Amino acid sequence: MKVTIKKWTGVATWKWVANDDNCGICRMAFDGCCPDCKLPGDDCPLVWGQCSHCFHMHCIVKWLQSQPVNQQCPMCRQEWKFNNK
Amino acid sequence: MIKLFSLKQQKKDGETTPRAGNQKKASAAQLRITKDINELNLPKTCNTEFPDPDDLLNFKLIICPDEGFYKTGRFVFSFKVGPNYPHEPPKVKCETQVYHPNIDQQGNVCLNILREDWKPVLTINSIVYGLQYLFLEPNPEDPLNKEAAEVLSSNRRVFETNVQKAMRGGYVGGIYFERCLK
Structure with missing residues (x-):
């Protein structure tokens, strides 16, 4: 039997691979977006600290901006350093 | 991502047209407080009251x-x-006059997580437990009511009597306290 494909539709799913389901700051799902964004994905990415804790980038940046000195991870209070690996 | 990209395009195209229904979007603070309140797990000594049930941003804890x-x-x-x-802590005031080293006559509360130790991963529940802890273990160090703190560190029995006196309603150290017994 010969089959001729007339049409196909590609479907893909994606998810962030993080230790947790929700951002500890805004409590929204990591696979969703922070409350200031409308669309999840590359526009509202996750970032990790060297302490291994993870947040929506917009949430942690907003927090760090409000802490002029002693920028610490809100989870573990270790000094916050972006994990650039 | 294909769907997402087309959504993004739609968004760009529709940037100038207002959203259908024109509903006001809940603010980040409202979204977060809704989650906090839904997940509130109060100890049996605590209760909340919402004077306006539609306003989760202003409420009372008893x-x-x-x-x-x-x-x-x-x-x-x-x-x-x-x-x-949650980038700034809620403003919490004690509305009941209380003889307590960490609460002053204006109702200001000295609790670390309400000030310097606040972090946005804390919730309303964390504050509730912090406040409850203040009643179990008043802290004479770094006091707001210095007199009460001095009495607490020098003589716990006198402190206990003073607390009782204040809760029954009366004067302690020249300050009048309203009755606040259950």
């Missing part, structure tokens, strides 16, 4: 300690959650 110096008392705290929550 603590009736069942042990410690303040057993049988009833203390009301007001919570005001600002637009920057």
